[in-house]
């Protein structure tokens with residue numbers, strides 16, 4: 279669809295919407311179909327034309343970055359997106375960026391951008407759980423709330439945010455917690471940042487971890503990210519997956535351990551061997567809640583880093599960015615204490 283023409287109003291903030299795909303742009307054969315649709319079928323203009331109310335709060339411009347199911351997100355699209363976000367936010371006449379995204383990896387893209395965006399202007403991610411063609415499609419209200427948040431003076435300097443289902447989540451702590459429900463995005467550990475009250479964003483807390491312009495990471499010259507594999511532990515784990523990660527050239531490994539980041543005794547040797555070869559090993563947990571903390575086991579003495587409250591997929595991102603700076607586990611551990 280062609281953009282509907284709206285005259286820019288000087289008194290309104292300028293918000294760029296970058297579309298990457300997902301259910302929010304999903305199209306199904308009937309309006310009762312909630313799964314089995316094609317994600318990333320509808321272009322950004324069609325999405326925006328469905329929510330004309332956004333033009334009352336901001337001058338909005340849409341741009342298509344990709345149109346994929348986010349389960350197929352790549353480093354290439356991440357870097358393109360991050361570079362575009364930084365380019366846009368560096369312009370004095372751009373006030374905020376909203377990104378539409380599939381929900382499957384939304385938390386990962388949000389945390390990645392939380393660490394590499396070089397601006398304190400608002401960056402907000404949204405998706406949907408019901409396709410755009412469904413009864414009670416949730417995408418339209420999420421777009422409206424996101425633009426309200428983008429236009430809000432309160433939104434600056436809070437890190438990348440997720441605006442879905444009438445709540446505001448912070449990129450670091452948010453997780454997709456349910457495969458189907460519209461209230462899937464939660465921060466079960468540390469809570470929401472705020473609510474949309476009649477569409478107006480109201481903040482109740484802020485993160486204490488460094489983000490956006492206060493991080494040391496810079497993607498402007500990067501062509502790819504270091505390989506980091508996640509290894510999911512289980513009964514009878516024998517370390518073969520860790521060996522495979524090393525053989526495949528991983529520069530880092532996140533071990534999604536049982537309990538508080540525990541490692542099967544039959545898998546330890548493979549991970550010690552990886553660490554001896556200079557591969558940074560991070561201990562995270564497959565348990566959805568609670569931090570992975572330091573350990574009195576030989577693990578810490580071998581230089582394994584503990585992930586705190588970052589889940590394995592987020593620990594992977596911080597480790598990847600950390601590895602663009604250093605492969606000293608002590609320095610990477612400091613980053614896990616900071617971000």
Ligand SMILES: NC(=O)CC[C@H](N)C(=O)O
Nearest residue numbers: 300301347348380381382
């Ligand atoms: N609700 C969704 O967005 C899921 C659709 C698709 N798997 C994606 O993540 O893009």
